[in-house]
Amino acid sequence: MTASSREVYRDAVLDLLPRDERLVCLDSDTGLFDSAQFPERYVNLGIAEHTLMGAAAGLAKSGRMPLVNTMAAFASSRANEAVKIDIALNNLPVRIAATHSGVSAGHLGPTHHALEDLAVMRTLPNMTVVVPADGPQTGTLFRQALRLTGPVYLRLGRNATPELPDAPPVTLGLAQVLRDGADVTIAACGPYPVLAALDAADTLAAEGVSASVLNVHTVKPLDVATIAAHAGRSGIVVTVEEHWRNAGFGAAVAESLAEIAPNLVLRVAMPDAFVPVSGGQRYLAERGGVTSAAVAAKARSALGRDPR
Amino acid sequence: MTTTIDAPPAAGTAARIREHVVNLCAGPEGGHLGGSMSLAEILATLYTRVLRVDPLDPARPDRDVLLLSKGHGGLALYAALAEAGFFPPERLGEYARPGSEFMAHPHPEIPGVEMPSGSLGHGLALAVGFGLGFRLDQADRRCFVVMGDGELQEGSVWEAASVAAAQRLDNLVAVVDRNRLQITGATETIDALEPLADRWSAFGWSVRQVDGHSCEELEAALTEPPAPGRPTVVIAHTVKGKGIPFVEDQPRSHYAKLGERQHARALAALRRGAAS
Incomplete structure (x- = not known):
């Protein structure tokens, strides 16, 4: 659908x-x-x-x-x-x-x-x-x-x-927990970023890594409590967004987590550059590096695992 | 609501607005002197003879709305609101004190201030929204927006002017304080506005031109019914710094911090002007 x-x-x-x-x-x-x-x-x-x-x-x-x-x-x-x-x-x-x-x-x-x-x-x-x-x-x-x-x-x-598959009810202001995992938290914002996060979680699961996936649909006020609760178990958060990496969603997560716990936040976002070519939304986002592969790679690097 | 029947004469109010402004510009921070002095009769006439507002109930749902789009005329607005009874005139002494809501540019924490202003070119778009809202409510209310002439160099003014005419907002009245000066000189030498009346006409507005220091002319222009389906602009020809001979019609009057002697001279000049 x-x-x-x-x-x-x-x-x-x-x-x-x-x-x-x-x-x-x-x-x-x-x-x-x-x-x-x-x-x-x-x-x-x-x-x-x-x-x-x-x-x-x-x-x-x-x-x-x-x-x-x-x-x-x-x-x-x-x-x-x-x-x-x-x-x-x-x-x-x-x-x-x-x-x-x-x-x-x-x-x-x-x-x-x-x-x-x-x-x-x-x-x-x-x-x-x-x-x-x-x-x-x-x-x-x-x-x-x-x-x-x-x-x-x-x-x-x-x-x-x-449409997101099997998503629980959504509530403004509260991050939607799509997967609950122990090793890494993937916090995503927007349609393709959330899909990339789910896909990356599947890939990581096959490698024995369990990932939380949060659909953070409310960027402000940010549901820091839910993100921190999931991050608290792993200490590792990978953010995904279709936005320039500066000052966007991942930056908002990093700012908030930096103030409450020693987490590691790695951002998957559009590079600090204009997008000067034609293409559909998914093509341009992936061309900019917003891919499930990038999410999985960030998670592996944070966990100290070798890329496969 | 204030009524125009027993309302005080606007000229006396204008004189008191000027005195307040001069006193405030003699305070530790100084203030926007010239463009406040040119507004005195405009605001005095609006508050004593035109606007249907209630100082005891500033948010009354059936009130007329006044937006001071030239936010740097804030001192004149504060003085006009104090004279109209929105708050005691003693509160003017709070201006520019640490922690005070009386800033150089108006803020809606002040009773009677509808919207914050200070960045130029915002008032007319806001007025479009009020005009649309009044029309949807089928309310007999009007929105007045007071603009500076230098402000008309902002493109957003003409964007909103076009939209106001396209939406046929005849419940909207713009007043241009045409004092012909901006911070560094004459409007006509920096980014000329003339032929200003023609410009407004070309945008579909009904144009009225008055001596902006004549309360009688202002009252007539501001109370005459609008041309059906057309917003109205009143171009009020004024003098920047009006009433203080040593700053009148001088760009440097835009912002002034009056010293003790200047303060005394300015007050004396105002009293001479009021007596003549």
């Missing part, structure tokens, strides 16, 4: 909008929505991302709960000052649905890739940062996020990604 997180989000919006007067869908000409489906409370402001974020703040301040739609690159970089000052500083209930995150924009190129957004958004006070790992949990986490009183950054993809 595959589903696109942005389409799951869109369907959830279509379901919720008529039933919740607070919700207003603010669009920036993304094409995700068919305006004919919304008689009211859908506004396409045009290609104007600063105004999109500022207007969302004004709308929230006037009592609504705006659902803001743009691409991750434009939400996190182009419109960032409005996100910071108008939304985060006022701690307003704005939900930023950011599609095309990571390299999911694929062949659209580096202008449309967003490999900095977790770094940017997780530094903002009051912001909650959510990265669903598949379609179904996108719907669940989005609905849970509507209960929060402050702003939320929802990091979505462009195209369908596989």
